[in-house]
Protein backbone atom coordinates (compact mmCIF):
# COMPACT_ATOMS: atom_id res chain seq x y z
CA UNK A 1 0.00 0.00 0.00
CA UNK A 2 2.68 2.47 1.05
CA UNK A 3 4.69 1.47 -1.99
CA UNK A 4 1.72 2.20 -4.22
CA UNK A 5 1.22 5.62 -2.63
CA UNK A 6 4.88 6.45 -3.09
CA UNK A 7 4.75 5.35 -6.67
CA UNK A 8 1.73 7.49 -7.51
CA UNK A 9 3.29 10.43 -5.72
CA UNK A 10 6.46 9.99 -7.76
CA UNK A 11 4.58 9.69 -11.02
CA UNK A 12 2.56 12.78 -10.19
CA UNK A 13 5.73 14.72 -9.38
CA UNK A 14 7.47 13.62 -12.54
CA UNK A 15 4.48 14.76 -14.53
CA UNK A 16 4.40 18.27 -13.12
CA UNK A 17 8.01 19.04 -12.21
CA UNK A 18 10.23 20.21 -15.06
CA UNK A 19 13.12 17.79 -15.58
CA UNK A 20 16.35 18.55 -13.75
CA UNK A 21 17.88 19.27 -17.15
CA UNK A 22 15.25 21.91 -17.85
CA UNK A 23 16.01 23.51 -14.50
CA UNK A 24 19.74 23.57 -15.18
CA UNK A 25 19.14 25.02 -18.62
CA UNK A 26 16.89 27.72 -17.19
CA UNK A 27 19.48 28.57 -14.56
CA UNK A 28 22.10 28.94 -17.28
CA UNK A 29 19.81 31.24 -19.26
CA UNK A 30 19.08 33.35 -16.22
CA UNK A 31 22.56 33.63 -14.75
CA UNK A 32 25.11 33.07 -17.49
CA UNK A 33 23.63 33.62 -20.96
CA UNK A 34 24.04 37.38 -20.91
CA UNK A 35 27.82 36.86 -20.98
CA UNK A 36 28.38 33.32 -22.33
CA UNK A 37 27.21 31.16 -25.20
CA UNK A 38 27.71 27.44 -25.73
CA UNK A 39 29.03 27.09 -29.25
CA UNK A 40 28.04 30.50 -30.59
CA UNK A 41 31.30 32.35 -29.97
CA UNK A 42 32.79 34.56 -27.27
CA UNK A 43 30.59 37.25 -25.79
CA UNK A 44 31.61 39.11 -22.67
CA UNK A 45 33.17 35.87 -21.47
CA UNK A 46 34.55 32.87 -23.37
CA UNK A 47 32.41 30.47 -25.38
CA UNK A 48 31.83 27.62 -22.89
CA UNK A 49 31.58 24.88 -25.50
CA UNK A 50 33.87 22.02 -24.47
CA UNK A 51 35.05 23.78 -21.31
CA UNK A 52 35.24 20.41 -19.54
CA UNK A 53 37.84 19.28 -22.07
CA UNK A 54 40.16 22.20 -21.46
CA UNK A 55 39.82 22.46 -17.68
CA UNK A 56 39.61 20.24 -14.57
CA UNK A 57 36.11 19.80 -13.24
CA UNK A 58 37.14 20.92 -9.74
CA UNK A 59 38.60 24.10 -11.20
CA UNK A 60 35.43 24.91 -13.13
CA UNK A 61 33.15 24.36 -10.12
CA UNK A 62 35.54 26.33 -7.93
CA UNK A 63 35.68 29.16 -10.46
CA UNK A 64 31.89 29.37 -10.75
CA UNK A 65 31.19 29.25 -7.01
CA UNK A 66 34.15 31.32 -5.75
CA UNK A 67 34.75 33.60 -8.70
CA UNK A 68 36.34 36.49 -6.81
CA UNK A 69 38.75 34.25 -4.93
CA UNK A 70 39.89 32.64 -8.18
CA UNK A 71 40.23 35.89 -10.07
CA UNK A 72 42.39 37.30 -7.27
CA UNK A 73 44.58 34.27 -6.58
CA UNK A 74 44.45 31.60 -9.25
CA UNK A 75 47.10 31.85 -11.92
CA UNK A 76 44.97 30.39 -14.73
CA UNK A 77 41.97 32.56 -13.85
CA UNK A 78 44.13 35.69 -13.86
CA UNK A 79 45.55 34.76 -17.24
CA UNK A 80 42.04 34.24 -18.62
CA UNK A 81 40.90 37.58 -17.24
CA UNK A 82 43.83 39.31 -18.93
CA UNK A 83 42.72 37.75 -22.22
CA UNK A 84 39.26 39.22 -21.64
CA UNK A 85 40.58 42.75 -21.25
CA UNK A 86 40.45 42.62 -17.46
CA UNK A 87 36.66 42.28 -17.29
CA UNK A 88 35.83 40.37 -14.12
CA UNK A 89 33.18 37.72 -14.28
CA UNK A 90 30.60 38.72 -11.69
CA UNK A 91 29.90 36.59 -8.65
CA UNK A 92 26.95 34.39 -9.59
CA UNK A 93 26.21 33.17 -6.03
CA UNK A 94 25.52 29.59 -7.11
CA UNK A 95 25.80 26.69 -4.68
CA UNK A 96 28.08 23.80 -5.64
CA UNK A 97 25.08 21.66 -6.57
CA UNK A 98 23.72 24.40 -8.82
CA UNK A 99 27.13 24.90 -10.42
CA UNK A 100 27.29 21.16 -11.06
CA UNK A 101 23.86 21.34 -12.69
CA UNK A 102 24.82 24.25 -14.91
CA UNK A 103 28.00 22.40 -15.90
CA UNK A 104 25.89 19.34 -16.82
CA UNK A 105 23.87 21.59 -19.08
CA UNK A 106 27.01 23.11 -20.64
CA UNK A 107 28.47 19.64 -21.27
CA UNK A 108 25.24 18.42 -22.85
CA UNK A 109 24.83 21.55 -24.97
CA UNK A 110 28.48 21.24 -26.10
CA UNK A 111 27.60 17.96 -27.80
CA UNK A 112 24.75 19.47 -29.76
CA UNK A 113 21.12 18.35 -29.49
CA UNK A 114 20.53 16.07 -26.50
CA UNK A 115 17.83 13.64 -27.46
CA UNK A 116 14.17 14.10 -28.31
CA UNK A 117 12.74 14.84 -24.88
CA UNK A 118 15.56 17.11 -23.79
CA UNK A 119 16.17 19.98 -26.15
CA UNK A 120 19.64 21.53 -26.21
CA UNK A 121 18.20 25.03 -26.38
CA UNK A 122 15.77 25.31 -23.51
CA UNK A 123 12.45 26.81 -24.38
CA UNK A 124 12.83 30.31 -23.12
CA UNK A 125 9.34 31.62 -23.06
CA UNK A 126 9.02 34.83 -24.97
CA UNK A 127 7.52 37.08 -22.32
CA UNK A 128 5.54 38.94 -24.98
CA UNK A 129 3.90 35.83 -26.42
CA UNK A 130 1.15 35.69 -23.79
CA UNK A 131 0.67 39.40 -23.36
CA UNK A 132 -1.70 41.78 -24.96
CA UNK A 133 0.64 44.39 -26.36
CA UNK A 134 -0.63 47.83 -27.43
CA UNK A 135 -2.31 48.14 -30.79
CA UNK A 136 0.05 50.21 -32.86
CA UNK A 137 -2.21 50.28 -35.88
CA UNK A 138 0.10 48.04 -37.87
CA UNK A 139 -1.31 45.62 -40.42
CA UNK A 140 -4.55 45.93 -42.33
CA UNK A 141 -7.96 46.72 -40.92
CA UNK A 142 -10.28 44.04 -42.33
CA UNK A 143 -13.59 45.86 -41.79
CA UNK A 144 -12.04 48.90 -43.49
CA UNK A 145 -10.90 46.82 -46.44
CA UNK A 146 -14.33 45.18 -46.79
CA UNK A 147 -15.91 48.64 -46.84
CA UNK A 148 -13.40 49.75 -49.50
CA UNK A 149 -14.27 46.80 -51.74
CA UNK A 150 -17.98 47.47 -51.28
CA UNK A 151 -17.49 51.10 -52.28
CA UNK A 152 -15.43 50.08 -55.31
CA UNK A 153 -18.16 47.69 -56.49
CA UNK A 154 -20.75 50.40 -55.97
CA UNK A 155 -18.62 52.93 -57.91
CA UNK A 156 -18.38 50.53 -60.86
CA UNK A 157 -22.17 50.03 -60.82
CA UNK A 158 -22.75 53.80 -60.72
CA UNK A 159 -20.24 54.25 -63.58
CA UNK A 160 -22.02 51.63 -65.68
CA UNK A 161 -25.35 53.31 -65.01
CA UNK A 162 -23.83 56.38 -66.74
CA UNK A 163 -23.19 58.73 -63.77
CA UNK A 164 -19.47 59.57 -64.28
CA UNK A 165 -19.06 62.34 -61.69
CA UNK A 166 -20.65 60.54 -58.70
CA UNK A 167 -18.60 57.45 -59.69
CA UNK A 168 -15.37 59.49 -59.63
CA UNK A 169 -16.26 60.87 -56.17
CA UNK A 170 -16.99 57.36 -54.90
CA UNK A 171 -13.69 56.12 -56.32
CA UNK A 172 -11.77 58.86 -54.56
CA UNK A 173 -13.45 58.07 -51.25
CA UNK A 174 -12.74 54.35 -51.75
CA UNK A 175 -9.05 55.10 -52.43
CA UNK A 176 -8.89 57.13 -49.21
CA UNK A 177 -10.56 54.34 -47.23
CA UNK A 178 -8.11 51.83 -48.71
CA UNK A 179 -5.10 53.93 -47.72
CA UNK A 180 -6.51 54.38 -44.23
CA UNK A 181 -7.24 50.65 -43.78
CA UNK A 182 -3.89 49.47 -45.09
CA UNK A 183 -1.96 51.37 -42.42
CA UNK A 184 -2.34 55.06 -43.24
CA UNK A 185 -4.29 55.47 -40.00
CA UNK A 186 -0.98 55.02 -38.18
CA UNK A 187 0.07 58.52 -39.29
CA UNK A 188 -3.09 60.35 -38.27
CA UNK A 189 -3.59 60.97 -34.62
CA UNK A 190 -5.22 63.47 -32.37
CA UNK A 191 -3.15 66.50 -31.54
CA UNK A 192 -0.69 65.69 -28.74
CA UNK A 193 -0.87 61.95 -29.31
CA UNK A 194 2.72 60.83 -29.79
CA UNK A 195 2.09 57.13 -30.39
CA UNK A 196 4.73 55.76 -32.74
CA UNK A 197 7.23 58.53 -31.95
CA UNK A 198 10.75 57.17 -32.50
CA UNK A 199 13.44 59.85 -32.40
CA UNK A 200 16.96 59.12 -33.64
CA UNK A 201 19.41 58.48 -30.78
CA UNK A 202 23.03 59.64 -30.49
CA UNK A 203 24.22 56.00 -30.32
CA UNK A 204 22.63 53.27 -32.43
CA UNK A 205 21.79 51.24 -29.33
CA UNK A 206 19.36 48.43 -30.17
CA UNK A 207 16.86 46.79 -27.80
CA UNK A 208 16.33 44.04 -30.39
CA UNK A 209 20.00 43.11 -30.04
CA UNK A 210 20.42 43.49 -26.26
CA UNK A 211 16.99 42.65 -24.81
CA UNK A 212 15.93 40.40 -27.71
CA UNK A 213 18.84 38.42 -29.11
CA UNK A 214 21.00 38.51 -25.98
CA UNK A 215 18.01 38.34 -23.61
CA UNK A 216 19.42 40.82 -21.13
CA UNK A 217 16.75 41.46 -18.50
CA UNK A 218 15.06 44.88 -18.77
CA UNK A 219 15.77 45.47 -15.09
CA UNK A 220 19.51 44.94 -15.57
CA UNK A 221 19.51 48.39 -17.19
CA UNK A 222 16.24 49.97 -16.05
CA UNK A 223 16.68 49.01 -12.40
CA UNK A 224 14.73 52.05 -11.23
CA UNK A 225 11.45 50.51 -12.42
CA UNK A 226 10.94 48.33 -9.33
CA UNK A 227 11.96 51.00 -6.84
CA UNK A 228 10.81 54.40 -8.01
CA UNK A 229 8.48 56.39 -10.21
CA UNK A 230 10.96 56.53 -13.06
CA UNK A 231 12.52 53.53 -14.74
CA UNK A 232 15.54 55.59 -15.78
CA UNK A 233 17.97 55.20 -18.65
CA UNK A 234 21.16 53.40 -17.57
CA UNK A 235 24.42 55.29 -17.06
CA UNK A 236 27.39 54.37 -19.26
CA UNK A 237 28.94 52.39 -16.40
CA UNK A 238 26.25 49.73 -17.00
CA UNK A 239 27.18 49.49 -20.67
CA UNK A 240 30.85 49.30 -19.73
CA UNK A 241 30.24 46.16 -17.63
CA UNK A 242 30.26 44.45 -20.99
CA UNK A 243 31.71 46.93 -23.45
CA UNK A 244 34.89 47.18 -21.42
CA UNK A 245 35.59 43.93 -23.25
CA UNK A 246 33.20 43.91 -26.21
CA UNK A 247 34.57 46.35 -28.79
CA UNK A 248 33.14 44.82 -31.96
CA UNK A 249 30.05 42.92 -33.08
CA UNK A 250 30.33 39.11 -33.02
CA UNK A 251 32.37 37.91 -35.97
CA UNK A 252 33.48 41.39 -37.10
CA UNK A 253 37.17 42.13 -37.61
CA UNK A 254 36.99 45.91 -37.14
CA UNK A 255 36.04 47.59 -33.84
CA UNK A 256 32.56 49.10 -34.02
CA UNK A 257 32.38 52.86 -34.60
CA UNK A 258 29.15 53.03 -32.55
CA UNK A 259 30.80 51.41 -29.55
CA UNK A 260 33.89 53.60 -29.99
CA UNK A 261 31.63 56.67 -29.81
CA UNK A 262 30.47 56.02 -26.26
CA UNK A 263 33.79 54.67 -25.10
CA UNK A 264 35.39 57.99 -26.01
CA UNK A 265 32.68 59.71 -23.96
CA UNK A 266 33.26 57.28 -21.07
CA UNK A 267 36.98 58.05 -21.12
CA UNK A 268 36.31 61.70 -20.33
CA UNK A 269 34.66 60.81 -17.00
CA UNK A 270 37.72 61.60 -14.87
CA UNK A 271 38.92 64.52 -16.95
CA UNK A 272 38.25 68.17 -16.15
CA UNK A 273 35.44 68.28 -18.75
CA UNK A 274 33.43 65.05 -18.40
CA UNK A 275 30.89 64.47 -21.18
CA UNK A 276 27.72 62.39 -21.17
CA UNK A 277 25.40 60.86 -23.71
CA UNK A 278 22.25 62.89 -24.29
CA UNK A 279 19.61 60.25 -25.08
CA UNK A 280 16.49 61.69 -26.65
CA UNK A 281 13.45 61.18 -24.47
CA UNK A 282 10.83 59.00 -26.13
CA UNK A 283 8.02 58.85 -23.54
CA UNK A 284 6.97 62.04 -21.84
CA UNK A 285 3.72 62.59 -19.94
CA UNK A 286 2.65 66.17 -19.28
CA UNK A 287 3.72 67.37 -15.82
CA UNK A 288 0.14 67.51 -14.52
CA UNK A 289 -0.27 63.71 -14.82
CA UNK A 290 1.60 61.45 -12.40
CA UNK A 291 2.70 57.97 -13.22
CA UNK A 292 4.76 55.57 -11.12
CA UNK A 293 6.55 52.50 -12.44
CA UNK A 294 6.97 50.94 -9.02
CA UNK A 295 3.28 50.25 -8.36
CA UNK A 296 2.61 48.91 -11.84
CA UNK A 297 5.69 46.71 -12.01
CA UNK A 298 5.00 45.43 -8.46
CA UNK A 299 1.55 44.43 -9.69
CA UNK A 300 3.30 42.20 -12.21
CA UNK A 301 2.26 44.16 -15.29
CA UNK A 302 4.89 43.34 -17.90
CA UNK A 303 6.82 46.18 -19.49
CA UNK A 304 5.52 45.04 -22.90
CA UNK A 305 1.88 45.64 -21.98
CA UNK A 306 2.60 49.35 -21.98
CA UNK A 307 5.75 49.63 -24.10
CA UNK A 308 4.98 47.04 -26.78
CA UNK A 309 7.40 44.41 -28.10
CA UNK A 310 10.54 46.27 -26.99
CA UNK A 311 12.65 43.14 -27.49
CA UNK A 312 11.99 43.48 -31.23
CA UNK A 313 12.68 47.20 -31.57
CA UNK A 314 15.98 48.25 -33.09
CA UNK A 315 14.93 51.86 -32.57
CA UNK A 316 12.88 52.60 -29.45
CA UNK A 317 9.40 53.90 -30.20
CA UNK A 318 6.37 54.88 -28.15
CA UNK A 319 4.00 51.96 -28.60
CA UNK A 320 1.00 53.22 -26.59
CA UNK A 321 -0.79 56.53 -26.86
CA UNK A 322 -0.19 57.38 -23.16
CA UNK A 323 -3.49 59.27 -23.30
CA UNK A 324 -5.73 59.54 -20.28
CA UNK A 325 -8.19 57.20 -22.00
CA UNK A 326 -5.46 54.59 -22.30
CA UNK A 327 -4.66 54.71 -18.57
CA UNK A 328 -8.35 54.63 -17.64
CA UNK A 329 -9.19 51.79 -20.02
CA UNK A 330 -6.76 49.48 -18.30
CA UNK A 331 -7.78 50.66 -14.83
CA UNK A 332 -11.41 49.85 -15.70
CA UNK A 333 -10.53 46.43 -17.04
CA UNK A 334 -8.86 45.48 -13.81
CA UNK A 335 -12.45 44.97 -12.65
CA UNK A 336 -14.97 42.22 -13.52
CA UNK A 337 -15.01 40.99 -17.14
CA UNK A 338 -11.39 41.68 -17.94
CA UNK A 339 -9.11 39.45 -19.98
CA UNK A 340 -7.21 37.34 -17.44
CA UNK A 341 -3.98 39.27 -17.41
CA UNK A 342 -5.87 42.38 -16.40
CA UNK A 343 -7.58 40.68 -13.47
CA UNK A 344 -5.54 42.24 -10.75
CA UNK A 345 -6.26 44.60 -7.94
CA UNK A 346 -8.00 47.56 -9.54
CA UNK A 347 -6.38 50.73 -10.78
CA UNK A 348 -7.89 53.97 -9.44
CA UNK A 349 -10.34 56.08 -11.46
CA UNK A 350 -10.51 59.21 -9.31
CA UNK A 351 -9.00 62.32 -10.80
CA UNK A 352 -6.81 62.95 -7.76
CA UNK A 353 -4.97 59.64 -8.14
CA UNK A 354 -3.25 60.92 -11.26
CA UNK A 355 -3.66 64.68 -11.02
CA UNK A 356 -2.20 66.24 -7.87
Ligand code: HEC
Pocket residue numbers: 028031032033034035036044045046047048051055060063064071080081082084086087088089090092094102
Ligand atom coordinates in the same frame (compact mmCIF):
# COMPACT_ATOMS: atom_id res chain seq x y z
C1 HEC B 1 28.97 39.59 -16.32
C2 HEC B 1 29.40 38.59 -17.23
C3 HEC B 1 29.48 37.12 -16.82
C4 HEC B 1 28.51 36.34 -16.24
C5 HEC B 1 27.11 36.75 -15.82
C6 HEC B 1 29.06 35.01 -16.15
N1 HEC B 1 30.34 34.99 -16.62
FE1 HEC B 1 31.58 33.38 -16.72
N2 HEC B 1 33.06 34.54 -17.42
C7 HEC B 1 32.98 35.90 -17.69
C8 HEC B 1 34.28 36.40 -18.10
C9 HEC B 1 34.57 37.86 -18.50
C10 HEC B 1 35.15 35.31 -18.05
C11 HEC B 1 36.65 35.30 -18.32
C12 HEC B 1 37.37 35.48 -17.00
C13 HEC B 1 37.31 36.90 -16.51
O1 HEC B 1 37.76 37.81 -17.24
O2 HEC B 1 36.79 37.12 -15.40
C14 HEC B 1 34.35 34.15 -17.62
C15 HEC B 1 34.85 32.85 -17.47
C16 HEC B 1 34.11 31.75 -17.18
C17 HEC B 1 34.60 30.38 -17.15
C18 HEC B 1 35.97 29.92 -17.52
C19 HEC B 1 35.94 29.58 -18.99
C20 HEC B 1 37.21 29.04 -19.57
O3 HEC B 1 37.29 29.07 -20.81
O4 HEC B 1 38.07 28.67 -18.83
C21 HEC B 1 33.54 29.58 -16.80
C22 HEC B 1 33.54 28.07 -16.64
C23 HEC B 1 32.42 30.46 -16.60
N3 HEC B 1 32.79 31.76 -16.84
C24 HEC B 1 31.17 30.01 -16.24
C25 HEC B 1 30.10 30.83 -15.96
C26 HEC B 1 28.83 30.35 -15.50
C27 HEC B 1 28.44 28.90 -15.29
C28 HEC B 1 28.04 31.45 -15.32
C29 HEC B 1 26.61 31.48 -14.82
C30 HEC B 1 26.35 30.83 -13.57
C31 HEC B 1 28.83 32.62 -15.69
N4 HEC B 1 30.06 32.19 -16.06
C32 HEC B 1 28.36 33.93 -15.65
C33 HEC B 1 31.84 36.67 -17.61
C34 HEC B 1 30.64 36.26 -17.04
Ligand code: HEC
Pocket residue numbers: 201205207210211216217218219220221222233234279280281282283284303304307310311315316
Ligand atom coordinates in the same frame (compact mmCIF):
# COMPACT_ATOMS: atom_id res chain seq x y z
C1 HEC C 1 21.62 46.99 -22.03
C2 HEC C 1 20.75 47.95 -21.41
C3 HEC C 1 19.26 47.95 -21.69
C4 HEC C 1 18.39 46.88 -21.60
C5 HEC C 1 18.69 45.43 -21.26
C6 HEC C 1 17.07 47.41 -21.88
N1 HEC C 1 17.15 48.76 -22.14
FE1 HEC C 1 15.61 50.02 -22.47
N2 HEC C 1 16.91 51.55 -22.83
C7 HEC C 1 18.30 51.47 -22.75
C8 HEC C 1 18.89 52.71 -23.24
C9 HEC C 1 20.37 53.02 -23.34
C10 HEC C 1 17.81 53.55 -23.62
C11 HEC C 1 17.89 54.97 -24.22
C12 HEC C 1 18.12 54.88 -25.70
C13 HEC C 1 16.90 54.49 -26.49
O1 HEC C 1 15.83 55.06 -26.28
O2 HEC C 1 17.01 53.55 -27.31
C14 HEC C 1 16.58 52.79 -23.35
C15 HEC C 1 15.30 53.27 -23.54
C16 HEC C 1 14.13 52.60 -23.18
C17 HEC C 1 12.80 53.16 -23.22
C18 HEC C 1 12.42 54.56 -23.67
C19 HEC C 1 12.88 55.63 -22.71
C20 HEC C 1 12.34 56.98 -23.07
O3 HEC C 1 13.16 57.85 -23.40
O4 HEC C 1 11.13 57.16 -23.03
C21 HEC C 1 11.93 52.17 -22.81
C22 HEC C 1 10.43 52.28 -22.68
C23 HEC C 1 12.72 51.01 -22.54
N3 HEC C 1 14.04 51.29 -22.76
C24 HEC C 1 12.19 49.80 -22.14
C25 HEC C 1 12.93 48.62 -22.03
C26 HEC C 1 12.35 47.30 -21.86
C27 HEC C 1 10.87 47.02 -21.74
C28 HEC C 1 13.38 46.41 -21.81
C29 HEC C 1 13.31 44.89 -21.69
C30 HEC C 1 12.54 44.20 -22.71
C31 HEC C 1 14.63 47.18 -21.93
N4 HEC C 1 14.30 48.50 -22.09
C32 HEC C 1 15.90 46.64 -21.88
C33 HEC C 1 19.01 50.39 -22.26
C34 HEC C 1 18.48 49.12 -22.04
Ligand code: HEC
Pocket residue numbers: 034035043044203204205206209210216221234236238239240241242243246248249250256257258259262
Ligand atom coordinates in the same frame (compact mmCIF):
# COMPACT_ATOMS: atom_id res chain seq x y z
C1 HEC D 1 25.48 42.16 -20.90
C2 HEC D 1 26.40 42.71 -21.83
C3 HEC D 1 26.08 44.05 -22.54
C4 HEC D 1 25.61 45.22 -21.99
C5 HEC D 1 25.23 45.50 -20.55
C6 HEC D 1 25.56 46.17 -23.07
N1 HEC D 1 25.97 45.59 -24.24
FE1 HEC D 1 26.03 46.49 -26.08
N2 HEC D 1 26.58 44.72 -26.93
C7 HEC D 1 26.93 43.58 -26.22
C8 HEC D 1 27.40 42.56 -27.17
C9 HEC D 1 27.87 41.14 -26.80
C10 HEC D 1 27.32 43.15 -28.46
C11 HEC D 1 27.65 42.49 -29.80
C12 HEC D 1 26.44 41.73 -30.21
C13 HEC D 1 26.51 41.03 -31.53
O1 HEC D 1 27.14 41.55 -32.45
O2 HEC D 1 25.90 39.96 -31.63
C14 HEC D 1 26.80 44.52 -28.26
C15 HEC D 1 26.58 45.42 -29.29
C16 HEC D 1 26.32 46.77 -29.12
C17 HEC D 1 26.24 47.76 -30.18
C18 HEC D 1 26.31 47.46 -31.67
C19 HEC D 1 27.71 47.57 -32.21
C20 HEC D 1 27.73 47.40 -33.69
O3 HEC D 1 28.49 48.12 -34.33
O4 HEC D 1 26.97 46.59 -34.21
C21 HEC D 1 26.01 48.98 -29.59
C22 HEC D 1 25.87 50.33 -30.27
C23 HEC D 1 25.91 48.74 -28.16
N3 HEC D 1 26.12 47.39 -27.91
C24 HEC D 1 25.66 49.72 -27.22
C25 HEC D 1 25.43 49.48 -25.87
C26 HEC D 1 25.03 50.49 -24.91
C27 HEC D 1 24.84 51.97 -25.21
C28 HEC D 1 24.87 49.87 -23.72
C29 HEC D 1 24.44 50.46 -22.41
C30 HEC D 1 23.15 51.09 -22.36
C31 HEC D 1 25.18 48.45 -23.92
N4 HEC D 1 25.50 48.26 -25.24
C32 HEC D 1 25.14 47.49 -22.91
C33 HEC D 1 26.84 43.38 -24.86
C34 HEC D 1 26.33 44.30 -23.95
Ligand code: HEC
Pocket residue numbers: 218219222225229230231232233283284285291293296297301302303304305306307322
Ligand atom coordinates in the same frame (compact mmCIF):
# COMPACT_ATOMS: atom_id res chain seq x y z
C1 HEC E 1 1.38 50.54 -16.80
C2 HEC E 1 2.18 50.93 -17.92
C3 HEC E 1 3.69 50.79 -17.86
C4 HEC E 1 4.44 49.69 -17.50
C5 HEC E 1 3.95 48.33 -17.02
C6 HEC E 1 5.83 50.05 -17.68
N1 HEC E 1 5.91 51.35 -18.12
FE1 HEC E 1 7.61 52.38 -18.58
N2 HEC E 1 6.53 54.07 -18.92
C7 HEC E 1 5.14 54.16 -18.84
C8 HEC E 1 4.74 55.55 -18.98
C9 HEC E 1 3.31 56.07 -18.93
C10 HEC E 1 5.93 56.31 -19.15
C11 HEC E 1 6.06 57.84 -19.27
C12 HEC E 1 6.31 58.38 -17.89
C13 HEC E 1 6.53 59.87 -17.81
O1 HEC E 1 6.80 60.50 -18.82
O2 HEC E 1 6.43 60.39 -16.69
C14 HEC E 1 7.04 55.34 -19.12
C15 HEC E 1 8.38 55.66 -19.26
C16 HEC E 1 9.42 54.74 -19.26
C17 HEC E 1 10.83 55.07 -19.46
C18 HEC E 1 11.40 56.45 -19.71
C19 HEC E 1 11.15 57.44 -18.63
C20 HEC E 1 11.34 56.93 -17.21
O3 HEC E 1 10.35 56.85 -16.47
O4 HEC E 1 12.46 56.61 -16.84
C21 HEC E 1 11.53 53.90 -19.38
C22 HEC E 1 13.03 53.73 -19.51
C23 HEC E 1 10.57 52.84 -19.13
N3 HEC E 1 9.30 53.38 -19.06
C24 HEC E 1 10.91 51.50 -18.97
C25 HEC E 1 10.05 50.53 -18.48
C26 HEC E 1 10.45 49.18 -18.12
C27 HEC E 1 11.85 48.61 -18.22
C28 HEC E 1 9.32 48.54 -17.68
C29 HEC E 1 9.19 47.12 -17.13
C30 HEC E 1 10.01 46.80 -15.98
C31 HEC E 1 8.21 49.48 -17.78
N4 HEC E 1 8.69 50.66 -18.26
C32 HEC E 1 6.89 49.19 -17.44
C33 HEC E 1 4.26 53.11 -18.67
C34 HEC E 1 4.63 51.83 -18.25
Ligand code: HEC
Pocket residue numbers: 285289290291292295296299301305306322323326327328330331334344345346347348353354
Ligand atom coordinates in the same frame (compact mmCIF):
# COMPACT_ATOMS: atom_id res chain seq x y z
C1 HEC F 1 -1.93 47.73 -18.38
C2 HEC F 1 -2.80 48.29 -17.38
C3 HEC F 1 -2.51 49.69 -16.83
C4 HEC F 1 -2.20 50.82 -17.52
C5 HEC F 1 -2.04 50.98 -19.02
C6 HEC F 1 -2.07 51.88 -16.54
N1 HEC F 1 -2.29 51.39 -15.29
FE1 HEC F 1 -2.20 52.45 -13.54
N2 HEC F 1 -2.61 50.76 -12.49
C7 HEC F 1 -2.88 49.53 -13.02
C8 HEC F 1 -3.19 48.61 -11.95
C9 HEC F 1 -3.54 47.14 -12.11
C10 HEC F 1 -3.08 49.34 -10.74
C11 HEC F 1 -3.30 48.83 -9.32
C12 HEC F 1 -1.96 48.57 -8.70
C13 HEC F 1 -2.08 48.15 -7.26
O1 HEC F 1 -2.68 48.88 -6.49
O2 HEC F 1 -1.54 47.11 -6.95
C14 HEC F 1 -2.72 50.70 -11.11
C15 HEC F 1 -2.51 51.71 -10.20
C16 HEC F 1 -2.29 53.04 -10.53
C17 HEC F 1 -2.19 54.12 -9.59
C18 HEC F 1 -2.36 54.01 -8.07
C19 HEC F 1 -1.01 53.75 -7.49
C20 HEC F 1 -1.00 53.68 -6.02
O3 HEC F 1 -0.20 54.40 -5.44
O4 HEC F 1 -1.80 52.90 -5.46
C21 HEC F 1 -1.96 55.28 -10.32
C22 HEC F 1 -1.81 56.69 -9.79
C23 HEC F 1 -1.90 54.89 -11.70
N3 HEC F 1 -2.10 53.53 -11.80
C24 HEC F 1 -1.68 55.77 -12.75
C25 HEC F 1 -1.64 55.40 -14.09
C26 HEC F 1 -1.43 56.34 -15.18
C27 HEC F 1 -1.22 57.84 -15.01
C28 HEC F 1 -1.45 55.62 -16.33
C29 HEC F 1 -1.31 56.10 -17.74
C30 HEC F 1 -0.22 56.96 -18.05
C31 HEC F 1 -1.69 54.22 -15.95
N4 HEC F 1 -1.79 54.14 -14.60
C32 HEC F 1 -1.77 53.19 -16.87
C33 HEC F 1 -2.88 49.19 -14.36
C34 HEC F 1 -2.57 50.05 -15.41
Ligand code: HEC
Pocket residue numbers: 192285286289322323324327328331348349350351352353354355
Ligand atom coordinates in the same frame (compact mmCIF):
# COMPACT_ATOMS: atom_id res chain seq x y z
C1 HEC G 1 -5.32 56.86 -14.33
C2 HEC G 1 -4.88 58.20 -14.38
C3 HEC G 1 -5.84 59.33 -14.63
C4 HEC G 1 -7.04 59.56 -14.01
C5 HEC G 1 -7.73 58.70 -12.96
C6 HEC G 1 -7.53 60.81 -14.53
N1 HEC G 1 -6.65 61.30 -15.45
FE1 HEC G 1 -6.83 63.08 -16.48
N2 HEC G 1 -5.12 62.67 -17.50
C7 HEC G 1 -4.32 61.57 -17.31
C8 HEC G 1 -3.22 61.62 -18.23
C9 HEC G 1 -2.09 60.58 -18.35
C10 HEC G 1 -3.38 62.82 -19.00
C11 HEC G 1 -2.46 63.33 -20.11
C12 HEC G 1 -2.97 62.80 -21.43
C13 HEC G 1 -2.26 63.32 -22.64
O1 HEC G 1 -1.16 63.78 -22.57
O2 HEC G 1 -2.89 63.24 -23.70
C14 HEC G 1 -4.58 63.46 -18.50
C15 HEC G 1 -5.09 64.65 -18.98
C16 HEC G 1 -6.15 65.33 -18.42
C17 HEC G 1 -6.61 66.65 -18.83
C18 HEC G 1 -5.96 67.50 -19.89
C19 HEC G 1 -6.50 67.17 -21.25
C20 HEC G 1 -5.87 67.99 -22.32
O3 HEC G 1 -6.15 67.67 -23.47
O4 HEC G 1 -5.07 68.87 -22.03
C21 HEC G 1 -7.67 66.97 -18.05
C22 HEC G 1 -8.49 68.25 -18.09
C23 HEC G 1 -7.93 65.83 -17.17
N3 HEC G 1 -6.98 64.86 -17.42
C24 HEC G 1 -8.95 65.76 -16.24
C25 HEC G 1 -9.24 64.66 -15.48
C26 HEC G 1 -10.44 64.52 -14.64
C27 HEC G 1 -11.49 65.60 -14.46
C28 HEC G 1 -10.38 63.30 -14.06
C29 HEC G 1 -11.40 62.64 -13.13
C30 HEC G 1 -12.71 62.46 -13.66
C31 HEC G 1 -9.16 62.66 -14.53
N4 HEC G 1 -8.51 63.52 -15.39
C32 HEC G 1 -8.73 61.39 -14.14
C33 HEC G 1 -4.51 60.55 -16.38
C34 HEC G 1 -5.61 60.44 -15.55
